[in-house]
Amino acid sequence: QSALTQPVSVSGSPGQSITLSCAGSGGDIGAYNYVSWYQQHPGRAPTLMIYEVTKRPSWVSNRFSGSKSGNTASLTISGLRAEDEADYYCCSYTLDNDVVFGGGTKLTVL
Amino acid sequence: QVQLVESGGGFVNPGGSLRLSCAASAFTFSGHYMTWVRQAPGKGLEWISYISSSGRLTYYADSVKGRFTIFRDNVKNSLYLEMNSLRAEDTAIYYCGRSISYGAFDIWGQGTMVTVSS
Numbered sequence: 001q002s003a004l005t006q007p008v009s010v011s012g013s014p015g016q017s018i019t020l021s022c023a024g025s026g027g028d029i030g031a032y033n034y035v036s037w038y039q040q041h042p043g044r045a046p047t048l049m050i051y052e053v054t055k056r057p058s059w060v061s062n063r064f065s066g067s068k069s070g071n072t073a074s075l076t077i078s079g080l081r082a083e084d085e086a087d088y089y090c091c092s093y094t095l096d097n098d099v100v101f102g103g104g105t106k107l108t109v110l
Numbered sequence: 111q112v113q114l115v116e117s118g119g120g121f122v123n124p125g126g127s128l129r130l131s132c133a134a135s136a137f138t139f140s141g142h143y144m145t146w147v148r149q150a151p152g153k154g155l156e157w158i159s160y161i162s163s164s165g166r167l168t169y170y171a172d173s174v175k176g177r178f179t180i181f182r183d184n185v186k187n188s189l190y191l192e193m194n195s196l197r198a199e200d201t202a203i204y205y206c207g208r209s210i211s212y213g214a215f216d217i218w219g220q221g222t223m224v225t226v227s228s
Binding site: 003032034035036038040045046047048051052057087089091092093097098099100101102103104 | 145147154155157171205210211212213215216218219220221
């Protein structure tokens, strides 16, 4: 159950597009289309932003989109806003019927 | 509204036990897999367990296997986590979550803090 690999921090300016990466293996991200992304603001519970690689819950803006290529998943945020500043975690179902999270990326909006 | 409310956290000595509860409301609890996820102070999210909608299937992270037990009561609309042989590294906020797909948790509780310390 090794954690997925995410960059520790990413920054962008308002209005920009940024992409957060999440590297896994053939036993997790590469095995299924069960990758999800969570946003977490300080002191708050996580919020589901993307699931099954590309699906968006009804409360999530279409500025957020997900994708996957091989063993790597990505979350793209377009038209960056101040309120997007948060920690982002990727998550994948695994061949062992487990769930694994990434270490998290801190997004700073400059 | 649809919500999950955890309870049962607190201070416990190493080697001790604690039972966490998660009360669900305003949705068909028996129709969903449920999960527990924890977050150590200043650290990232760690999945620790999930349970099928009937309660017959359970899965655990290696870090808690053999020490923690997840179970549910679909009559009381409640999820539980029985934690034994607690260690300092189990200190964390524990969140329960509703699953809508594998690894996809759309409703989260506010979390309950567990501190393991002598």
